[in-house]
Amino acid sequence: MAGSLDSALHKAALAEKRGDMAEARRVLDAVLARFPANRRARVAADRLAQRAAEADAAPIAELSRLHAFYAAGDHAGAAAGARTLAAAFPRDARVHALLGGALLAGDDALAAIAALRAAIALAPAEGAYHSNLGVALRRTGRAAEAEAAYRAAIAAAPDHADAHFNLANLLGAERRFDDAFAAYDRALALAPRHVTAWYNRANLHRAARDAPAALRCYLALLDLAPDHADGLNNMGSLLIELDRPAEALAACRRATQAAPGNLKAWLNLGQAAEMAGALDEAQAALARATALDPDDAHARAHLLFLEAYMADWRGRDTFAALPIAMAAADRVIEPFVALPFEDDPARQPARARVYAQSSFARTAPPLVPAAPRADARIRIGYVSADFYDHATLYLMAGLLREHDRSRFEVRAYNYGPGEGSAARAAILPHLDAFVDVRALDDAAAVARIRDDALDIAIDLKGYTKGARAPLFVDRIAPVQIGWLGYPGSLGSDALDYIIGDAVVIPPGAERDYSEQVIRLPGSYQANDDRRAIADAAHTSRATFGLPDEALVLCCFNHPYKIGPREFDLWTRLLHAVPDAVLWLLRPNRWAEANLRREAAARRVDPARLVFADMVPHAEHLARHVHADLFLDTFAVNAHTTASDALWGGVPVLTLAGRQFAARVGASLVTAIGLPELVAQSEAEYEAIALALANDRAALAALRARLAANRLVMPLFDTARHARAIEAAYATAHRRRLDGSPPAAFDVAG
Structure with a gap:
């Protein structure tokens, strides 16, 4: 036995000596198969393997040179050198891995995949090679293969932080939040100073609508990298969403200092400063954004x-x-x-x-409508961020109270603030359910609302501030209707219908709407005939800085609705009516100063402009008793503000414009029975105002008519409006059950 072993080892040694490594390897493999514990055979085999590896290995100096190219950003040079080296040393896994990395950095992911797979075939235990392969596969859209590669990397090298990091990024992109956060946990446990992991994790928490966790991660990131511009900017943006203006302003200021050329940082600073009431700083920030890119229409429009x-x-x-x-x-x-x-x-x-x-893009699977329920009630869901002391809820609180609950199951889906709001508390008894989806991301919110099997979803936000249009883009109900919150079309197939009336959407205007038009009788706008008005007996005109004997022309619209056209006309009225004053809202000191300056430029004493502070809603309604005539704005009329004035007893003079937003005043005034206050031109508007200003008896008679009409005309007939909008819902629902597509219709009066 010993002789045959010695003979075999001698034969292997001779083969090695003459350079026949394959024969030497064959003989030694046979010996070790029979005598696996033989020390001389194992030493000879290891020596042979070492010589083979040395023969296959690329020179260290050449590898170092190519790595230097890569580090300097010369990825093309690194790739070219690695290709040459791979041809000379095809069994050196390091060369193929370097080639794959250089190709990946040079955006040639397909070629990188081939190189990295060659590296893995030679060195399957190298976790980094699997991880880089995963990156390349993900770049080409092959997410499942990429995930498998990342998991192979982790199996080969459990402590490879970047493999866990890359896996977390992929899982996060697929909104597999729990798995993604677990992967980030492991990555950060292995590399607690991994700045990008903290940043990506913060962003993912934000996408999952876990704001506290997102803020913790942003703060951890900024502890490591205080000038991380994107982290500062994103944290500032989140704080804006959370309505924490002071903190948002501080973060956004730091973001612009860290990246003064970042347009988005200046936009966020503008928004944060506006929220904080620093409108001059907001204006300067937005001006800086437009200077960075004069062609950016979004930035210019926001300024x-x-x-x-x-x-x-x-x-x-x-x-x-x-x-x-x-x-x-x-x-x-x-x-x-x-x-x-x-x-x-x-x-x-x-x-x-x-x-x-x-x-917006549709991301959820198609909605599968539920079968009609046995109780035959139509299940409707109002979806909004404004279920609190907000204009929208002031208008529709009465509708919720008046809904016929024997025919309709009424649900509300909230994604806005308002915990503890008195207005919210007042509507809760009139709802079958109040569901808060504020903490859910869009996909989860869609799934949650779909679980309730609505027949109809009503969008109360449209494109107004804080809206979550993706909920309707992904469809949460088989019938989706836009109403009340946004005065216009959404320009998409997200909504099947829009509710208007014959004034805001006159016959022929349907061509301007992607939605099918439902026209209600009277006005499209809901109103609450029980809206509380505070006791004004203890107030006088002097309480609000108004002259006792003056003609008080008022407009409580926010200043963004007031432009030079309106102001030119109003100041002409002040010239023509010496005892008139203009009573306006004071939401900020800049508007007051600028309007006084504009008045002086038109040779009107700025003191004839009187400004009203923001006050609780019932008090705001009460102070209308001291006004004589409300002057409406043009391109965007008063909406809730006009109804406030009419409910408070003040006639509203309006100009019927062309777009929905410019015809709301006409709708409201017509529905209260005062169509003579709807002007068809600026000249007619001015003439009506002058006629009323010069005939105080006629103005008093108009006020008396308004007082008489208030509770008998359609505008403030809450129950009547409820029946009309319920008829609209029932018709839209019936069409769906019949298999008919959405189509325009008018609700009979």
Whole structure:
């Protein structure tokens, strides 16, 4: 036995000596198969393996040179050198891995995949190679293969932090939140100073709508990298969403200091400063954003909208030159921002279409409508962020109270603030369910609402501030209707219907709507005939700085609705009526200063402008008793504000414009039975105002008619409005059950 072993080892040694490594390897493998514990055979085999490895290995100096190319950003040079080296040393896994990394950095993911697979075939235990393969596969859209590669990396090297990090990123992109956070936990346990892991994890918590966790991660990130511009910017943006203006302002200031060339940082600073009441700083920040990119229509429009809120009209005329379409989604003008600058029923839906197409994509699986329920009640869901002391709820609280609960199951889905709100508490007894989806991300909110098997979902937000359009884009009900919150079309197929009336959407205007039009009798707008008005007996005109004997012309619209056209006309009225004053809202000191300056420029004593502070709603309604005539704005009329005035006993003079937002006043005034207060031109508007100003008896008679009409005409007949809108819901529901597509219809009066 010993002789045959010695003979075999001698044979292997001779083969090795003459350079026949394959024969030497064959003989030694046979020996070790019979004598696996033989020390001489094992030493000879290890020596042979070492010589083979040395023969296969690329020179260290050459590898170092190519790594230096890579580190310097010369990925093409590194790839070219690695290709040459791989041809010379095809069994050196390091060369193939370097080639794969260089190709990946140079955006040639397909070629990188081949190189990295070659590296893995030679060195399957190298976790980094599997991890990089996962990155390359993910770049080509092969997520399942990428996940398998990351998991192979972790199996080969459980302590490879980047493998856990890469897996977390992939899982997060697929919204597999629990698994993603577990992977981030492991990555950060292995590499607690991994800045990008903290940043990505913070962003993922934000996507999952876990704001406290997101803030903790942003703060951990900033402890490691205090000048991380994107982290500061995103944290500032989150704090804006959370309505924490002081903290948001501090974060956004730091973001602009860290990255003074970042346009989005300046936009966020503008928004944070506006929230904090520092409108001058907001204006400067937005101006800086527009200077960074003068062609960014989104930034320019936001600056102009802020300036409109400040009654600063110096740049207002530039809006007309802003394009509707932009190459990048984040440069498109939000439709609501455009409303006060143009009264154009064709351009508004065009803007809405561009905004919808660039901003929202359907991500949920198709909705499968539930079968009709045995109780036959129509299940409706009102969806909004405004279930608190907000204009929308002031209007619709009565409708919720008056709904016929024997025919309708009424649910509300909230994604806004308002915990502890008195207005919210008042509506809860009139709902079958109040469901808060504020903490859910869009996908989870869609799934939650779908679970309730609604027949009809009503969008009360449209494109107003804080809206979550993706809920309707993904469809939460078989019939979706837009109503009350946004005065215009969404420009998409997210909504089947929009509720209007014959004034806001006159016959022939349907062409400007992507939705099918439902017209209610009277006005589209709901009102609550039990809205409380505070006792005004203890107040006088002097309480509000108004002259006792003056003609008080008022407009309590926010200043963004007031432009030079309105103000020119109003100041002409002040010239023509010496005892008249103009009573306006004071939401900020800049608007007051600018409007006084504009008055002086028109040779009107600025003291004839009297400004009203923001007060609780019931007190606001009560102070209307001291006004004589409400003057409406043009491109965007008073909406709730006009109903407030009419409910408070003040006639509203309005101009019937062209777009929905410019015809709301006409709808309300007509529904209260005062159609003579609807002007068809600015000249007629001015003539009516002058006639009433010069005939105080006629104005008093008009006020008396308003008082008589208030509780008998359709506008404030809450029960009648409830029956009309229920008829609209029933018709839309019946069409769906019949298999008919959405179609326009009018509800009979």
